[in-house]
Amino acid sequence: MTVQTWTYILVGLTFALYIGIAIWSRAGSTKDFYVAGGGVSPLANGMATAADWMSAASFISMAGIISFAGYDGSVYLMGWTGGYVLLALLLAPYLRKFGKFTVPDFIGDRYYSKTARIVAVICALIVSFTYVAGQMRGVGVVFSRFLQVDINTGVIIGMIIVLFYAVLGGMKGITYTQVAQYCVLIFAFMVPAIFISIQMTGNPIPQLGMGATLNDGSGTFLLDKLDGLSTELGFNEYTNGSKSVTDIFAITLALMVGTAGLPHVIVRFFTVKKVKDARKSAGLALLLIAILYTTAPAVSVFAKTNLINTVSNEEYSNMPVWFKNWEETGLLSFEDKNDDGKIQYVADISKNELTIDNDIMVLANPEIADLPAWVIALVAAGGLAAALSTAAGLLLVISASVSHDLVKKVFKPNISDKAELWVARGAATVAVVIAGYFGINPPGFVAAVVALAFGLAAASFFPAIVLGIFYKKMNKEGAISGMVVGIVLMLFYMTKFKFGWFGGGTPEDWWFGISPEGFGSIAMIANFIVAIIVLQFTPEPPTDVQEIVENIRIPSGAGEATGH
Amino acid sequence: MSEKQKKASAYWKENVRYLFILLAIWFLVSFGAGILFKESLDTIKIGGFKLGFWFAQQGSIYVFVILIFVYVRLMNKLDKKYGYDE
Numbered sequence: 001m002t003v004q005t006w007t008y009i010l011v012g013l014t015f016a017l018y019i020g021i022a023i024w025s026r027a028g029s030t031k032d033f034y035v036a037g038g039g040v041s042p043l044a045n046g047m048a049t050a051a052d053w054m055s056a057a058s059f060i061s062m063a064g065i066i067s068f069a070g071y072d073g074s075v076y077l078m079g080w081t082g083g084y085v086l087l088a089l090l091l092a093p094y095l096r097k098f099g100k101f102t103v104p105d106f107i108g109d110r111y112y113s114k115t116a117r118i119v120a121v122i123c124a125l126i127v128s129f130t131y132v133a134g135q136m137r138g139v140g141v142v143f144s145r146f147l148q149v150d151i152n153t154g155v156i157i158g159m160i161i162v163l164f165y166a167v168l169g170g171m172k173g174i175t176y177t178q179v180a181q182y183c184v185l186i187f188a189f190m191v192p193a194i195f196i197s198i199q200m201t202g203n204p205i206p207q208l209g210m211g212a213t214l215n216d217g218s219g220t221f222l223l224d225k226l227d228g229l230s231t232e233l234g235f236n237e238y239t240n241g242s243k244s245v246t247d248i249f250a251i252t253l254a255l256m257v258g259t260a261g262l263p264h265v266i267v268r269f270f271t272v273k274k275v276k277d278a279r280k281s282a283g284l285a286l287l288l289i290a291i292l293y294t295t296a297p298a299v300s301v302f303a304k305t306n307l308i309n310t311v312s313n314e315e316y317s318n319m320p321v322w323f324k325n326w327e328e329t330g331l332l333s334f335e336d337k338n339d340d341g342k343i344q345y346v347a348d349i350s351k352n353e354l355t356i357d358n359d360i361m362v363l364a365n366p367e368i369a370d371l372p373a374w375v376i377a378l379v380a381a382g383g384l385a386a387a388l389s390t391a392a393g394l395l396l397v398i399s400a401s402v403s404h405d406l407v408k409k410v411f412k413p414n415i416s417d418k419a420e421l422w423v424a425r426g427a428a429t430v431a432v433v434i435a436g437y438f439g440i441n442p443p444g445f446v447a448a449v450v451a452l453a454f455g456l457a458a459a460s461f462f463p464a465i466v467l468g469i470f471y472k473k474m475n476k477e478g479a480i481s482g483m484v485v486g487i488v489l490m491l492f493y494m495t496k497f498k499f500g501w502f503g504g505g506t507p508e509d510w511w512f513g514i515s516p517e518g519f520g521s522i523a524m525i526a527n528f529i530v531a532i533i534v535l536q537f538t539p540e541p542p543t544d545v546q547e548i549v550e551n552i553r554i555p556s557g558a559g560e561a562t563g564h
Numbered sequence: 565m566s567e568k569q570k571k572a573s574a575y576w577k578e579n580v581r582y583l584f585i586l587l588a589i590w591f592l593v594s595f596g597a598g599i600l601f602k603e604s605l606d607t608i609k610i611g612g613f614k615l616g617f618w619f620a621q622q623g624s625i626y627v628f629v630i631l632i633f634v635y636v637r638l639m640n641k642l643d644k645k646y647g648y649d650e
Contacts (some may be wrong), residue, residue, distance in 0.1 A: 066621075071602075074620035078594045081625045085590045089583050089634045093639075207622060211612035221612030239606070239617040249599050256594075274650060279639060283632035290625050297621040470580075551567075553576050556638075556648040 006377035007146045014184050014381050015161060018380030018388070021180060022165030022173045030421050033170030034101040034400050040175055040271040046284025048178035049268045051185065051385070052393035053080075053259075053285070054292060055131070056138025059185060059386035064361035066300040067307075070230070072241035073300065075248055079255025079374040081286060081293050086260040086462075088282035092269040094469045096278035097552045101270060103263040103461060104405040111476040112545050114410060119483055121405045123460045124263045127453045128394045128401075129435070131264075135391035135441025139384060145329055145363065146380035155439040158388065163432045166392045166399075167425050171271060174392045181385040186291060187380025192366045192375050193295050196302045197371055207296035226301055229308045238304070243515075250518030258454030261462035264319055264390075264397045275555035302360040305322030306368050311343045311354060319343075322367035331357035391435065399428035413485075457496065459486030463527040472549045474531065477538035482531030488521040575646045582638050586631050594624040 018397070027033040040048070066073030103124060106116025136155050142425055143154025165173045190206075197209035201222060214220050227237045236242050242253075259265065268277045268285075310320070316334060326332040331354045334343060345354040363383070366376045403424035408415055415423070460483045462510075466480075467474040495501040497516045507515070514522060540546075597605055602616030610618065643649040 071620060073619060074598060074617075077621055078624050080596055081628050082594050083589065085587070085628050085631055089635055090587060210622075211610070211618070213612065223614075223617075224613045239614055245599060247603075249595060250598065252594065276640065276643070278650070279632075280635045283629070283636050286632055287629050290629050294622055294625050550572060553579075554572055554648055555643055556650050 001373060003373045003376045005148070006374045007380050010374070010377045010381040011147070011384060014180075014385060017180055018165060018177045021177045021383060022169045022222035024513055025172045025176045026168045027170035027172050030101075030404075030417050030424065033171045033421055033424050034170040034270075034396075034404060036170075036175045036268075036271045038271060038272055042174065042181050042272055042277045042281040043275075044285055044287055045268060045272050045281040047182040048175045048271075049265065049281065050288035051178040051182035051389035052268060052389070053265055053289060054386055055390035056142075056383060056387035057134055058292065058296075059189060060138065060142075060359050060362050060383050063296040063303065063545055065434060066297055066354075067304040067361045070236060070238040070241060072248065073242045073297070075251040075255060077293055077297060079252045080259055082252070083256040083259025084282060084286040084289070086256060087265065087269075087517075088279060088286070090466055090469070091260060091266060092278045092282045093275045093555060094552045095266060095465070096269050096272065097275050097555060098548075099270070101267075101404055102400050103266050103465075104401065105409075106468065107461075107464055108405070108409065110545065110548065111464075111479045112542065113476040113480065116464075116476055116480050116483075117405060117409065119480060120461070120464075121401050123456060123483075123487065124397055124401045124405075127262065127457055128264060128397045129431075130453045132391050132394040132398070132431070132435040133438035135387045135394070136435050138387040139391070140439055141359075142380055142383040142387065145327065146377070148535035150297070152440045155436055158391070158439075159432050159436040162388055162391050162395065163429060166395045167428045170424065170428075171396055174389075174396055175271060177392070178389045181389040182288065184385040185382040185389075186288070188378040188385070189292050190295060191378060192369070192371055193299050193302075195371050195375065196306075196365065196369045197298065198459075200302055200305070206232075206295045207301075210298035210301050218389065221302060222305065226305050229305065229312075233308070233312065233345060240303070244513055246513050247515050247518055249515040250512075250521045252518075254458050254520030254524070255454055256520050257458040257462045258456075258520055261457035261460070261465070262454075263401075263457075263461070264393045266461075267400070268393075279353075299362065299365065302386040303365050303368065306365075307356070307361075308345065308367065309423060312345050313342050316341055316343055320368075322364055325367070326360055326364055330359050371561060377451070395428050395435070396429050398431040399424045402427040411499075455490045455516075456487060458520035459483075459490040459523035463524055463531060467528070467554065468530055471545050471551065473535065473540055475535055476543045478531040478533075478535035481534045482527040485530045486523045486527030489526055490520060493519045493523070571646060573646065575642065578642055581640070582642075584637065586635055589627065590631055593619060593627040598624050 031037055062076055095106060100106060104117050104120035107120040136158060139158030140151040140154035143149050143157065144151040165177050193206040194204055197206040198204050200215055201212040202208040202211040202215045203212045210222065212222060214222055214225060223239060227239055230236065230238045269281065270280050272278050316336065335354050336351050337351065343354055344351055346352050365377060366379055403420055407423050408420055463486065464479045464483050467479060492502065494516045497505050597616060598620035602620060605616035606614040608615040
């Protein structure tokens with residue numbers, strides 16, 4: 001059977017499975033819709049969190065980015081996993097004890113202020129929308145590459161599927177489809193990685209294969225070989241980066257704190273029964289995420305070595321079929337600058353003849369390694385699972401922000417449960433359509449704004465929530481001014497150095513040598529400092545709020561999540 | 565301060581102490597071994613891995629997973645000690 005037939009079969013089967021689960025688990029109340037009824041087991045929640053978290057970027061792009069960045073790519077590996085330690089230790093158990101539906105719920109109640117709630121809603125909407133647009137685009141790209149449909153048709157098919165189970169099932173439908181999607185995506189990521197690890201090093205475990213000797217009898221370590229190849233072509237050593245230590249430090253911190261502050265991840269911990277389950281579930285989620293995150297750097301090393309060996313200084317006319325296939329998609333291009341008919345892949349831009357898109361490394365990896373057709377098709381199904389699961393989780397945050405935080409808590413407090421459920425469904429539908437629109441007409445700034453989303457979460461939510469739990473006397477004035485200063489500072493720095501506003505600037509002008517990607521960590525520190533200073537000059541929070549804080553610190557008696 | 569409040573604040577103190585210890589390890593394996601001391605650790609090689617590079621791309625992640633499960637165990641014990649388990 002051809003790759004295309006296999007892809008139709010595997011994608012068709014997995015889609016049928018997701019729809020089946022959605023019908024079986026449709027939501028009957030707002031509680032089902034927002035927090036899946038609050039009775040999800042820690043393992044199911046861990047799997048759902050892992051699928052929710054691992055987006056098209058983790059599945060398709062990350063290994064490719066690391067392939068080309070080498071050691072510098074470590075910021076994503078540490079940043080996107082280390083955040084779970086903060087989440088598990090500093091946030092999840094207490095927010096579960098607090099027992100409401102959304103992150104703005106916590107901010108609004110803890111800081112006894114509608115302003116705080118609205119600031120939080122705006123942050124949640126910005127973060128989620130920028131993310132979801134990227135996911136819909138990912139769906140379109142996978143469809144167009146593997147099923148030869150137009151990208152726009154791909155986005156629309158993806159929209160219909162997500163619409164179906166997010167609108168019908170809410171958090172309950174999403175949770176159980178995400179469990180299935182986790183299984184699909186991890187299987188799809190691991191199978192090719194294991195095959196290639198055996199091919200290159202004889203070791204079936206990619207995490208070990210990465211540090212093993214090559215299979216060719218030379219006795220050379222794979223990483224030494226790759227370091228050698230890289231320097232030969234004029235690149236940095238693979239295991240040594242080019243970014244400064246300060247910048248690596250700042251980016252890693254911003255990504256960690258941003259991860260812990262992302263509303264669609266936090267909200268998952270509202271779905272379990274007890275505080276104890278929230279802690280355990282965070283551990284399971286990270287364990288399940290770590291399987292992919294420790295395999296990805298191995299895939300990067302295998303793919304990069306394979307690529308250099310296949311193309312460097314070889315005749316263009318002798319290139320394998322996959323090379324031509326990916327050239328057609330425009331993700332790979334060759335320009336024979338010195339007319340010798342051979343491919344020169346080197347660091348020197350004036351001499352380099354090969355341009356490679358990051359995404360190819362995972363998508364084309366099975367083809368480069370000559371794996372069977374069903375493995376290639378599996379990667380397509382896995383990429384779709386990753387993109388759809390994340391998109392659905394984000395849509396839920398958007399619809400809950402609108403129906404619960406705005407309509408119920410601000411505009412129409414006496415709305416009935418049934419009406420609120422319909423508002424939530426309507427909001428989810430509108431959100432899917434907007435996300436689809438951005439998927440079809442992606443604004444040029446998507447990539448920049450996704451980095452901004454992490455910075456925003458780090459600069460706004462994280463300090464406000466941590467202070468809310470660990471600093472009983474923190475008041476609304478402190479928290480709100482901290483959030484506002486954090487966000488504004490972050491926005492200023494990003495727009496200055498990314499879009500050239502406020503006079504723009506080059507990397508030489510970066511404050512403390514920190515790139516916009518890493519600036520979230522500075523904005524976060526500013527948030528903490530401003531909050532604590534403002535607190536000194538403003539009144540203490542009321543005693544009933546201080547009692548809430550004392551209460552969330554004690555794990556027993558969590559009860560069920562409620563909206564009231 | 566009532567008996568109940570005393571118990572709650574003793575529980576909270578022990579909890580915060582655990583957090584400090586665990587987060588110190590969290591910081592050491594990632595920001596320490598993977599970034600600040602990467603260069604000196606890279607002189608040590610285990611198999612094909614330079615140690616600093618290994619911490620940055622593999623080791624820190626394993627330690628993160630272990631840290632959360634250690635935390636879960638410690639807290640379950642602490643809950644029991646103070647009668648907050650359910």
